[in-house]
């Protein structure tokens with residue numbers, strides 16, 4: 001079983017390696033947020049909503065690349081007045097980095113490339129092993145049953 | 155101002171010097187503009203050198219010693235000569 | 249179904265249907281009015297007139313460790329690519345049909361597109377619930393007339409008549425898809441052990 005803490009460790013290392021990085025989010029290609037880390041823990045944002053947009057925007061760009069027949073998408077950069085967002089493919093997921101506007105872009109790209117290789121491997125393993133765990137299945141069954149009961153109440 | 159011609163001329167001029175192993179020009183944001191090295195090596199050098207230039211600028215600012223012009227990094231195998239301008243950084247490996 | 253970093257189980261449910269049929273109105277109503285659900289934020293990517301450009305998204309949860317990630321798609325024809333993307337990793341569909349007689353062909357087209365994308369997984373592996381919306385329209389088409397155009401009579405699909413603007417029938421339709429999705433997964437778990 002892959003320890004999900006491993007994701008957070010890789011993301012935290014990424015944040016620490018460059019001063020301009022504020023926030024890092026790992027999402028899958030269906031919009032689900034898998035892990036995230038922030039420089040300031042009090043940074044108040046709706047992380048699941050942000051993850052859903054990050055995934056959708058990246059996959060939409062990928063789709064656009066297919067329509068135009070210009071190959072695989074490597075990196076999406078969005079530049080704002082007060083910050084930048086970078087998103088890169090990493091296996092079955094998308095790695096998203098939010099930075100200050102005057103960040104060392106070359107360094108962010110380099111760090112993202114390294115982290116993406118490492119994360120991509122772990123992530124693909126994590127997503128692949130999900131459905132086939134007997135112990136987890138029992139636990140899942142209980143969760144689903146209780147959700148089913150709760151459903152009738154609201 | 156940086157033009158393609160200026161970049162080409164500068165790289166030619168610098169590589170003609172004896173002992174020069176490579177030249178990288180990067181934007182102030184660490185994005186490589188031109189290089190005589192492989193793209194992997196270029197990206198790495200651009201990123202890390204931009205990062206020391208940023209630090210050096212901060213130090214010089216704190217100490218009130220004017221504007222950063224030039225940095226030398228002397229290591230046992232290679233030497234990095236770094237000229238820091240407003241819009242770009244010029245790196246020579248020797 | 250997916251498990252997240254905290255071991256919670258996620259299901260992805262998508263509201264599908266032609267433009268202006270009431271998908272956003274329905275999700276918004278659930279988000280604003282249904283008590284007993286814990287909710288995250290509500291994310292919308294829409295044009296200045298309020299029509300969905302890409303998707304709406306909100307995570308809803310009845311029991312804490314099971315979360316329904318609920319999306320609506322953009323119904324306008326030109327947003328076909330966006331719809332296809334939102335369909336990735338889907339666990340259940342609520343189809344919102346418009347009762348306006350002028351929209352019956354649009355309902356049909358939208359269902360056709362969904363079938364093309366999900367093939368025979370629709371209504372089998374991926375449960376489907378149908379909302380016949382805008383039942384309050386004075387000239388609303390007959391229920392059977394709406395259904396006929398959707399070509400679902402041979403399928404065993406729960407059908408709800410709704411008025412999304414007033415929230416009528418909406419909660420029950422959502423409960424139905426959530427129930428279908430949970431039962432499907434429970435059934436799968438049983439058959440694998």
Ligand SMILES: Nc1nc2c(ncn2[C@@H]2O[C@H](COP(=O)(O)OP(=O)(O)OP(=O)(O)O)[C@@H](O)[C@H]2O)c(=O)[nH]1
Nearest residue numbers: 267268269270271272273300322323382411412413
């Ligand atoms: N009369 C009536 N109007 C409704 C009903 N449900 C929604 N509407 C109206 O229909 C219009 C469109 O509703 P939306 O929820 O934005 O439609 P949508 O399906 O999200 O449309 P797209 O985002 O373009 O795909 C709005 O003006 C709603 O007020 C209903 O049950 N009855």
Ligand SMILES: [Mg+2]
Nearest residue numbers: 271272299300
């Ligand atoms: Mg909408």
